[in-house]
Amino acid sequence: MEARVLHADIAAETAALLRNFGLESQTFESGSLTTRSPITGETIARVETANSGMVQQTIARAEDAFRVWRNIPAPRRGEFVRLLGEELRAAKAELARLVTIEAGKITTEGLGEVQEMIDICDFAVGLSRQLHGLTIATERHCHRMMETWHPLGVTGVITSFNFPVAVWAWNAALALVCGDAVVWKPSEKTPLVALATQALVERAAARFGDAPEGLSNLLVGGRDLGEALVEDARVQLVSATGSTAMGRAIAPRLAQRFARSILELGGNNAAVVCASAPLDLTVRAIAFAAMGTAGQRCTTLRRLIVHEDVYDDLLARLRQAYASISVGDPRDGASLVGPLIDRDAYTAMCAALDEVRKAGGVILGGDRVLAEKYPDAFYVRPALAEMPNQTEVVRRETFAPILYVMKFRSLDEAIRLNNDVAHGLASAIFTARLDEAERFMAADGSDCGIVNVNIGPSGAEIGGAFGGEKDTGGGREAGSDCWKAYMRRATNTINYSGELPLAQGVKFDLET
């Protein structure tokens, strides 16, 4: 009975939230794509999906918008993103609540996700006055050589359920200040937060005044829409977040037509705990990185490599942390771990735990909870799996809260284990020793795109470049100089000598 009442509440609250964002009821009440909340597993909306005609039309509109937008001065483009940031600030609580309802994130993480969108907007606004190239010394008399960065074109953005709006913002905020138009294909599991975000984009556009129509577009639907973006010659760049299998399928198709890609695929992230590690901090960092977001970040800590001298002490503390963690309704402030996204995620977790047992691992936790109250939702206790070594299951990414633990004796061995997986996204070392920290960050240290010291592998700030190597896809998004991926570079050489000296001293004297 109780569960039924709650079911009705979520659907009603979702509808009220969406209406507040200005969406018409028919947009989310009668379409063919069913959206469920992982909190209860209930259906909360039915949204319309785009067909191939709409995709063609959207890309055409985006291309037209790009032709106008590329000539708007970049700081003025920044003003658009500044307004978007204001809209996000004003709607932060509501959008975060939708993230909680649709993706199952606990309240503080839902708020964090929207904060990440606000942060990248702020970053992009500043960037809009800093899209600068180099001036380079030339070998020729009275010449100047310089770089100019120009807008690239239509940018396709494909996002996944676990950061259903923040990852769009990393891409869109940069693409828009860089002078590009955006076409967004969100996860089929999280179309509602995308619709709400799109409503905020439209509010920002209305306040901006003369943003071209079709500058930032949303296409809700299945895999075919992502494929259309990948195949379309008018789309210059596709930034895709998702599985390695997805990346492997689209990368060659983009390469075939010489389009650019930013691939942000999986991670199988490790932390090395040295004998000198500050254990209190280390345990708290591990708890957030391994159990936070119910293990469903691409940066989630999945492998713990612990020095044998501190193994027993650390494990005792971790067992306590795992036993005491509160799993439950993510809307409840007391819950630190919400639900898995769906049944498939639960099935994959069970399969991985079966493999752990077969490989001789010892598991604490990992069982399903609240199944009677929520038969269609999948809450699990995070699992701590002590492994005899880095077996096959450990070397594979399972998108669930399983932390595999192994021992090491020498730092060389720990670095070898850290690197001996297909993915190369995030990594961390916990140590009080400078030499160990530096070694881990050195050229022959961790091979990941993110290498942290005394911080877990997840929860990156937007100011740095985000992404990783190997099966993670090699893409970089967000801060640092990632904006360059959204622009094309022209090298300009200007001759004001009145003569024509050729480079490399080449002579080509015409008889005149």
Ligand code: UN1
């Ligand atoms: C992802 O899981 O796809 O560093 C992105 C983090 C977040 C982003 C994760 N800022 O964990």
